[in-house]
Every structure is written in C-alpha cells, then in structure tokens.
Amino acid sequence: MFLYLGKRLAEILVTLVGITLLSFFIIHLAPGKPTDVLTDLNPKITPEARERLEKYYGLDKPIIVQYLLWVKRVVRLDFGDSFSTDRRPVWEKIRERLPVTVSINLLSMMLIFLVAVPVGITSATRRYSLYDKITTVGVFIGFAMPAFWLGILLMMLFGVYLNWLPISGLRSMNYETLSAGGKVMDLAKHLVLPVFVSAFGGIAGISRYMRSSMLEVVRQDYIVTARAKGLPESKVIYRHALRNALLPIITLLGLSVPGLIGGSVIFEQIFSIPGMGRLFWMSVMQRDYPLIMGLLTIGAVLTLIGNMLADLCYAVADPRIRRR
Amino acid sequence: MLRERFTRNRLAVAGGILVALLFIVALLAPVLAPYEPDYIDRYHVLEPPGRLHPLGTDDIGRDVLSRMLYGARVSLSVGFVAVGISTLIGMMMGAVAGYYGGIADRLIMRFVDVMLSIPSFFLILAVIAFVGPSIWNIMFIIGLTSWMGVARLVRAEFLSLKSREYILAARAVGASDTRIILRHMLPNSLAPVIVSAVLGVASAVLLESSLSFLGIGVQPPMPSWGNILTAGKANIEIAWWLSVFPGAAILVTVLSYNLLGEGLRDALDPRLWERR
Numbered sequence: 001m002f003l004y005l006g007k008r009l010a011e012i013l014v015t016l017v018g019i020t021l022l023s024f025f026i027i028h029l030a031p032g033k034p035t036d037v038l039t040d041l042n043p044k045i046t047p048e049a050r051e052r053l054e055k056y057y058g059l060d061k062p063i064i065v066q067y068l069l070w071v072k073r074v075v076r077l078d079f080g081d082s083f084s085t086d087r088r089p090v091w092e093k094i095r096e097r098l099p100v101t102v103s104i105n106l107l108s109m110m111l112i113f114l115v116a117v118p119v120g121i122t123s124a125t126r127r128y129s130l131y132d133k134i135t136t137v138g139v140f141i142g143f144a145m146p147a148f149w150l151g152i153l154l155m156m157l158f159g160v161y162l163n164w165l166p167i168s169g170l171r172s173m174n175y176e177t178l179s180a181g182g183k184v185m186d187l188a189k190h191l192v193l194p195v196f197v198s199a200f201g202g203i204a205g206i207s208r209y210m211r212s213s214m215l216e217v218v219r220q221d222y223i224v225t226a227r228a229k230g231l232p233e234s235k236v237i238y239r240h241a242l243r244n245a246l247l248p249i250i251t252l253l254g255l256s257v258p259g260l261i262g263g264s265v266i267f268e269q270i271f272s273i274p275g276m277g278r279l280f281w282m283s284v285m286q287r288d289y290p291l292i293m294g295l296l297t298i299g300a301v302l303t304l305i306g307n308m309l310a311d312l313c314y315a316v317a318d319p320r321i322r323r324r
Numbered sequence: 325m326l327r328e329r330f331t332r333n334r335l336a337v338a339g340g341i342l343v344a345l346l347f348i349v350a351l352l353a354p355v356l357a358p359y360e361p362d363y364i365d366r367y368h369v370l371e372p373p374g375r376l377h378p379l380g381t382d383d384i385g386r387d388v389l390s391r392m393l394y395g396a397r398v399s400l401s402v403g404f405v406a407v408g409i410s411t412l413i414g415m416m417m418g419a420v421a422g423y424y425g426g427i428a429d430r431l432i433m434r435f436v437d438v439m440l441s442i443p444s445f446f447l448i449l450a451v452i453a454f455v456g457p458s459i460w461n462i463m464f465i466i467g468l469t470s471w472m473g474v475a476r477l478v479r480a481e482f483l484s485l486k487s488r489e490y491i492l493a494a495r496a497v498g499a500s501d502t503r504i505i506l507r508h509m510l511p512n513s514l515a516p517v518i519v520s521a522v523l524g525v526a527s528a529v530l531l532e533s534s535l536s537f538l539g540i541g542v543q544p545p546m547p548s549w550g551n552i553l554t555a556g557k558a559n560i561e562i563a564w565w566l567s568v569f570p571g572a573a574i575l576v577t578v579l580s581y582n583l584l585g586e587g588l589r590d591a592l593d594p595r596l597w598e599r600r
Contacts, residue, residue: 011437014434015434015437015438015441018434018435018437018438019438019441019442022438022439022442023450026447026450026451026454027454140579140582140583141575141579143578143579143582144526144530144575144576144578144579144582145575146530146533146534146537146571146574146575146578147534148533148534148537148538148553148557149553149567149571149574149575152553152556152557152560152567152571153567153568153571155560156560156564156567159560160560160561167560255440258440258441258442258443258444259443259444259445261443261445261446262443262444262445262446263445265445265446265449265538266445266534266537266538269538270557280446280449281449281538281540283453284449284450284452284453284540285539285540287453289453289454292449292450292453293450295446295450296442296446296447296450299442299443299446300441300442300443300446303441303442303443304441307441
C-alpha cells in the first residue's frame, strides 16, 4: 500500500510543478511585459501598483529566475498583496474564505454520495422498471440543467413565492441575538439551497455511474457463487456486490473535486456566499491579478488534496492495493 | 444498418430533430424575431408576456423573445467554434502521444493530467481576467481548456490501431508517418471523437451561458441566454419570465445535444450492439 501511495504522491508532485508552470505562463500570457498590458487594459492600475507587480514577479530578471523566485514565494504562501483598496496579503484574504467553500463542498459531496449511491443501486437492481426509467430521465435532465438556472428557480420558488428559505448570505440579520440552537437552524436554512444546487449535477452523474458499475459487478462469477450458495438477495447486493461496485465511485468522487471547486464560483455568486468562489469572481471583475493567481494555485492544490484522499480511500477499500 | 440502429433509439432521434430545429431557428432569427434585438421599447419596461411581447421585456424594455432568438446564434457559434478548436488540439495531442509513444507520450499525458487537476472554471476565469471577455476570447478559451478528453480517446484508439496489419502494411510500402497518421489511423478512430464532439457542444453551451451569466462571457448589448439571465436574477422578485425562458432554452439545447451524442455512441459502438 505504501509503495502505491508513494508512487501516487510522486505523480502528484510532478503535477504540482506542472500547475505552477501553467499558472506562471498565464501571467505572461500577454505579449511583452505583462504589466504594460495590464495598465493598458485597466486604467485603475496606478503606476505604483504596477511597480509592485514588477517587483513581485521580478520582471526585470530572466524568465527562469522569475519562475524560481515566484515558486519560492508561493511555497511560503506568499502571493503578494491584493490590488484592492485594503491592500491586504492575498493569502490572508483566501484563508478567511477557504473554510466556507471547503465545508459547503464537503457537505455537497456527502449529499451526492448519500443520494446517488442508493439511487444507483436501486435502479440497477430494478433495471428497466418504471423507477429505473424515471431516474434515467432525471439523470439526463440533471446533466443538462445549468446550475445557475436551477439556483435562480429554487430561489424564486422557496425564497420569493413560498418565502420558506432565505436567498442570500450565510446568516440572518438577527443572527447574533439567536440562541445556540437557533444559530444552527439559521445556518442550516441558509445552506440548504446552495448545497443542493452544487450537488445536483454530481447526483445525476454519480448515480448513473453507480448504476452501470452495479450492473457490471452483478454479472461477475462471485455474485453467481454467492447466489448459488443460497444467500438472500439483499445480502448478495449489499454485502458482496456493493463493496466492489463502490470502488470506481470513490475514484470518481475524487475526480469530481475540480468541478465542485470551480462550480463554487457559480453558487456562491448566486447566493451571495462569502467564500473562495465569490472572491474569485470579484477578483476577476476588479482584475486583481495577485489575488487571481493565488486563488488559481490554491484551487489546484485543493484538487490535488482531494485526489490524494480518494487514492487513500481506494487503498483502504480495496485489499488488492493494500497488499501490493 | 448504422442508421437503423440510430433511428430505433427514439430519444436520440428526438435530440437530433431538436438540434436541427435550433439551427433553423438561429439561422432564421432575423425573420422570426418580432423586434430588433437591441430595440428598446421605453413604454414597456419589464412587461410580462403578452400580445405585444410574447415572452415579455427585460429591464430596459428589450423584447425577450427577439433577444433569445439572436442568443441562439451566439450559443451555437460558441459551441461549434470551441468544440472545433478542442477537437483539433485533442486529435493532434492524442495522435502524437499514441503514435510515437515514449517520451512524447509521457509528456503529453502528464500535461493532460495537469490540465485536468486545475479546476477548469478557475482557469477559464483567470485567463479571461488577463485577455478580457468577448465572444471570440470565450470560444478560444473554452476550446483551449477542454481538449483533454479527446486527446485521451484518440491516444487509446491509436494504441490499439498501431499494430493492426493494414498499418504495418502501409509502413512496409514506405508510407510516411504523417501519411499513416492522417490517411489511415485518424479516419479509423473518428467514431468516438464524433460522439465526444457532440457531447462537447453541450458542455460548451453550458459553460458559455454560465460565463455570460456571471458577466464575464458574451458582453451586452450582444444578446446571450446567459446574460438575459443576469437581468433575471437581478429582478427575481418581479420578473419570472426573464429567468424562466432563457434558462429553459439552455436546458433544452444541452439536453438535445446530450441525447443525440448518447444515441450516436450507442449506434457507433459495436460493443453495445448485442445488448439491445
């Protein structure tokens, strides 16, 4: 298992270098000195800000030196200072937003798992039934549904017409006056729609994969054996088949991390949630380059952490890997 | 035979018909639209659907139906150009990796991994921040960030084709690498590429509308389904028609491309034939 994990770790490190190269390339996207173009595009950038950018990236030095200098800073989480009026360090700004985005994404992954796995199993065991057909239609709609439109529709229904749920932010105005239980309820109410919206596409995708993975496993010889020795069907499905059918799903959940993190821009913007995604959106609107580059790097690192966790879960779940 | 397998799948046929209809609508937008897309009806701002404006008007009095019809053009052209770019890049990368193998293969595949592990939405937004939002930039950026799937597909096809007899024969008679790749191997690996291109249009349409909705895609006054929805969100409490219609248009478009793509996949993949 350690050999397997070590190999994966080495791969991830190489990927990390690739990511920093790519991010570095983006800042040099524009021909000539990036700062020249920046000032043309954005009259808001003062000569003083431009000077800071030149200093941060060491733009007067050869490109390889620039890259190495930049990597040295990034490793210490020094992404420079934000261009916005408060001029705070980029990492400080990201750090306060990170927990919001990470916890919403974790909640939506849990929701995806809890809904998609049972739905996938039941539609596989009742293949071609009415239930299976309905979930298949649901999956196709789920794939095609623009997340932001779903968000708007749900806001309209539950927030405006029914007035059951709040439609923006994470806390009500009177949050401070609420009791402890009331605070939890308040937060939960604010989270229902964003978590559901960010999980929606994933539920459709994962339940589809769960269904086909289950159908694949059920055809295997060991399932026939389990049935032949007279085990009840529920035991065959939930003990023998499920464990094997879940393996590819773990990998898929890991692979869905970049999509979830990227998607946080959309749902945080719709529901005005003060997380990383909304910060990213604002930094793009204000062309706050140091903040953009910092968020891009952190987003990629989060993805890699997600992939690593998926690998670890996979190794735990699959004895064949553990023994290697 | 192929056509028969495709037409037996009624959903796929429905998807194909809807895609064709969308094209006709986009082409005929100037004829079908009751107003110019930029025409401002100052006396009917935020008017609900009615006789004058079948799908209502937006927050500055433009006709929603007309803007949606012209928006179909934007959506489809972004979808097609972006997918054209990504398919081309993907085929090139996949062909080189699969045909030459070795260090080229390892470099390209590692690059694919890097691209896949950056949240692509973040990457797209970052690039837009530097190059500025416009319909052309959107097409290119979506194309440049979505070629990885095609590259993997083509590489896999090439790996299995490489040792086929007709390829060996072509090499034996002295055909150049370029000729073998372009004349013999690419045409034989097109089936999965076509399927993924059709599905790719669906996701490009979704991406474009999300970007335009966030205000960093197609810029007003050019109409796009996404930027009509921006106004819908701003007026969510008073104007449901601004949100419901353009969103439904996106859903139907993406759904039809997905159905068409899945139908083509089933028709083209011999491994799936026996099942039905």
